[in-house]
Amino acid sequence: MSKLFRAVILGPPGSGKGTISERVASIFGLQHLSSGDFLRQNITANTEAGILAKAYIEKGALVPDHVMTRLMLPRLEEMTRHSWLLDGFPRTLAQAEALNSACDLDVVISLNIPLETLKERLRHRWIHPASGRVYNMCFNPPRVQGVDDITGEPLIQHEDDKPEALVARLRHYKDVAKPVIDLYRAKGILHMFSDTETDRIWPYVSSLLSAKIPTDHADAQRATTH
Numbered sequence: 563m564s565k566l567f568r569a570v571i572l573g574p575p576g577s578g579k580g581t582i583s584e585r586v587a588s589i590f591g592l593q594h595l596s597s598g599d600f601l602r603q604n605i606t607a608n609t610e611a612g613i614l615a616k617a618y619i620e621k622g623a624l625v626p627d628h629v630m631t632r633l634m635l636p637r638l639e640e641m642t643r644h645s646w647l648l649d650g651f652p653r654t655l656a657q658a659e660a661l662n663s664a665c666d667l668d669v670v671i672s673l674n675i676p677l678e679t680l681k682e683r684l685r686h687r688w689i690h691p692a693s694g695r696v697y698n699m700c701f702n703p704p705r706v707q708g709v710d711d712i713t714g715e716p717l718i719q720h721e722d723d724k725p726e727a728l729v730a731r732l733r734h735y736k737d738v739a740k741p742v743i744d745l746y747r748a749k750g751i752l753h754m755f756s757d758t759e760t761d762r763i764w765p766y767v768s769s770l771l772s773a774k775i776p777t778d779h780a781d782a783q784r785a786t787t788h
């Protein structure tokens with residue numbers, strides 16, 4: 563079997579991690595592992611980690627590192643036969659160090675988006691709380707205004723996507739993410755992409771992954787995941 567491919571995508575809230583991850587998953591056949599989605603599944607299933615995490619998420623705080631690593635590392639161990647792209651984890655240096663000791667990463671994609679652009683995008687972000695599906699009233703609006711395409715249930719806006727909370731949240735992200743970015747830069751696996759539009763970043767991400775992922779491997783992944 564050809565070598566498995568391990569990637570991480572980093573970026574502030576609203577930088578397009580989810581949007582780019584979905585494209586990578588469908589085009590390159592990597593499994594998209596989102597820590598936020600996984601937390602929401604654990605909350606719905608009332609697991610021990612889900613119960614612990616819920617209070618933090620509701621406050622808009624980060625879930626403690628030991629809860630996150632206890633949740634995510636076993637999930638990654640289950641993925642021994644798949645290539646994956648991790649989105650939302652690691653978020654802190656402690657999480658990055660825990661991930662380091664569990665596996666070798668091939669590539670880290672880091673999205674560098676201007677603050678004004680992030681503020682504008684998040685102002686228009688609406689989500690379907692049960693599934694975590696994300697809409698943007700300008701970029702990818704729902705088919706019917708205010709309701710989820712799949713379930714028809716109402717969409718809500720995160721308290722912390724509202725303008726008052728946004729600036730503090732983005733500043734906090736920057737402080738926490740800097741040592742993580744520095745670590746990956748020092749390891750020589752960091753690839754930084756700067757622009758205001760996902761559609762302009764995407765061709766560069768796509769050519770990076772095309773160069774790094776052997777084609778036969780991408781085909782094999784697609785065959786097992788679809």
Ligand SMILES: Nc1ncnc2c1ncn2[C@@H]1O[C@H](COP(=O)(O)OP(=O)(O)OP(=O)(O)O)[C@@H](O)[C@H]1O
Nearest residue numbers: 574575576597598619623624625630650651652653
């Ligand atoms: N690696 C992590 N460490 C700590 N908390 C996390 C982590 N990943 C997710 N969370 C918690 O889950 C919540 C939802 O995460 P999710 O990534 O879906 O949305 P978010 O914080 O709005 O970020 P983004 O907009 O970048 O997707 C976060 O606000 C945080 O409380």
Ligand SMILES: Nc1nc2c(ncn2[C@H]2C[C@H](O)[C@@H](COP(=O)(O)OP(=O)(O)O)O2)c(=O)[nH]1
Nearest residue numbers: 575576577578579580581683697698701759760
């Ligand atoms: N206007 C505009 N909006 C974009 C672009 N790329 C993504 N978006 C939207 C989709 C979401 O509503 C919001 C944040 O994107 P996301 O993929 O959820 O980001 P992230 O929070 O997972 O990093 O911005 C983009 O290039 N332009």
